[in-house]
Amino acid sequence: MRALTAxxxxxxxxxxxxxxxxxxxxPSGETSPEPLLTTVPKHP
Incomplete structure (x- = not known):
């Protein structure tokens, strides 16, 4: 019964x-025109 109540x-x-x-x-607002990154940028 306790389980049913919970x-x-x-x-x-x-x-x-x-x-x-x-x-x-x-929420009001606008989306960013910049595309989202789909890959991890490579570090030099």
């Missing part, structure tokens, strides 16, 4: 976190 509390907390993040929305 699972329900954890699920409710995760759902509350997802709803809170959804309510806040995406």
């Amino acid at each position: 699972a329900a509390i954890g699920l409710a907390a995760a759902l509350a976190l997802v709803l809170a993040m959804t309510a806040v929305g995406a």
